[in-house]
Amino acid sequence: MKPALTTVNATGKHTASVIFFHGSGDTGPNVMEWVRFLIGRNLEYPHIKIIYPTAPKQKYTPLDGELSNVWFDRKSVNIAASESKKSMSQCYDAVNQLIDEEVASGIPLNRIIVGGFSMGGALALHTGYHLRRSLAGVFAHSSFLNRGSVVYDSLANGKAETFPELRMYHGERDTLVPKDWGLETFENLTKLGVKGTFHPLRNTLHELKTASITDLQQWIHEKLPPLENHVQNKL
Numbered sequence: 001m002k003p004a005l006t007t008v009n010a011t012g013k014h015t016a017s018v019i020f021f022h023g024s025g026d027t028g029p030n031v032m033e034w035v036r037f038l039i040g041r042n043l044e045y046p047h048i049k050i051i052y053p054t055a056p057k058q059k060y061t062p063l064d065g066e067l068s069n070v071w072f073d074r075k076s077v078n079i080a081a082s083e084s085k086k087s088m089s090q091c092y093d094a095v096n097q098l099i100d101e102e103v104a105s106g107i108p109l110n111r112i113i114v115g116g117f118s119m120g121g122a123l124a125l126h127t128g129y130h131l132r133r134s135l136a137g138v139f140a141h142s143s144f145l146n147r148g149s150v151v152y153d154s155l156a157n158g159k160a161e162t163f164p165e166l167r168m169y170h171g172e173r174d175t176l177v178p179k180d181w182g183l184e185t186f187e188n189l190t191k192l193g194v195k196g197t198f199h200p201l202r203n204t205l206h207e208l209k210t211a212s213i214t215d216l217q218q219w220i221h222e223k224l225p226p227l228e229n230h231v232q233n234k235l
Contacts, residue, residue, distance in 0.1 A: 003053035003094055006032055012046035016111040016136075016224035017102045019051045021120030023142075024060065024070045028052030031117065038210045043217060047226045053098060058087075071123045074146075079181045083146050088126065095127050111224060113164075115139030115216075117208060118177060121168075125185070128164040129194060130154040135164040137223045138196075139216055142170055142206050144181035145188070155192040166196025167219055169212040171204030 006028040010016075020043075022031045032052045035043050043050050060068040062077055073087040095114075102112055113136050114124045121143025128138035130151045145151055155163075166189060170182035179200060186198040201209055 003055055003098065004028065005098075006052040006054070008032065008042045008044050008050040008052075010045060010047050010049050014047065014049050014105075015107070015227050016045075016048045016113075017051060017107050018043075018048060018113045018115070018220055018224070019053065019098060019102075019124075021053060021071065021114070021116030021123045022055070022069070023116070023118030023120050024062075025068045026117075027069055028054040031120075034208055035213055038208060038213050039217070043213070043220075045221065045224075048220065048224055051098070051102075071119055077176065079144055079147055079184065081146055082148055083150060085150070088150070091123065092126070092131055095123065096131060099127075099132060109134040110136050113137040113139065113220060113223060115141070115167075116143070117141045118143055118206065125166075125189075126151055128166075129189065133158075133161060133163055137165045137167065137219075139167045139169075139219070140182075140185075141168070141208060141212060141216075142174055142177050142182065143168070143185070144177055145185045147184075152188060152192065155189070155194070163194045165223065166194050167216065168196065168198045169201055169209075169216070170198070171201045171206060171209075173204060174206045176206040 055069045055071045057067040057069055059065045060070045061073055061075055072091045073084050075081045114127045116124045121140030124138050124140055125145055128135050168186050170179045172179050
């Protein structure tokens with residue numbers, strides 16, 4: 001299960017990376033175009049590479065087993081549903097490989113942010129708080145974790161440590177993934193030691209918005225600033 005990758009390369013020296021996971025049934029190129037439409041340009045930085053992976057097609061139970069570009073299978077889109085450990089495990093392998101490739105290219109874990117929309121945001125939460133806790137940050141837009149998620153168990157049973165900062169966005173009028181699911185997820189994570197912010201979006205359905213992507217763009221820059229030695233080299 002190796003995702004296809006669409007990237008927006010750093011315009012200068014590459015010293016940090018962001019991995020942006022799409023929602024169920026979508027693709028990396030579509031998310032890149034969606035972001036471009038909302039802010040009028042690519043999400044682009046002199047020193048940060050943006051990676052938009054596309055999940056391979058697999059059978060998806062909520063669509064009666066039809067093939068779809070999804071990161072993992074699940075019984076239903078419901079916060080009370082249980083996670084599929086087998087499907088999540090296969091997904092973890094692909095995500096770990098993605099991150100390992102960035103590290104092998106010289107980008108340390110503390111210079112990598114993962115995030116995503118809807119299912120992609122859930123995957124980012126699994127990545128940052130279950131698989132790779134040394135990442136620079138995690139963002140999740142219109143996303144939630146199942147109530148019995150392995151992420152909660154992992155945080156509860158893990159050693160006390162500093163976790164990646166979390167930034168969550170959620171439409172107040174989202175009917176596919178209600179805002180209450182996102183807020184419950186955020187509150188559960190903060191009780192377990194995660195620090196971050198939850199941003200409700202007014203008049204917003206299950207969608208990215210210009211305001212949230214603009215805020216995200218600034219947050220990414222704050223979490224992954226240019227390295228001083230590379231700035232000085234230009235002076």
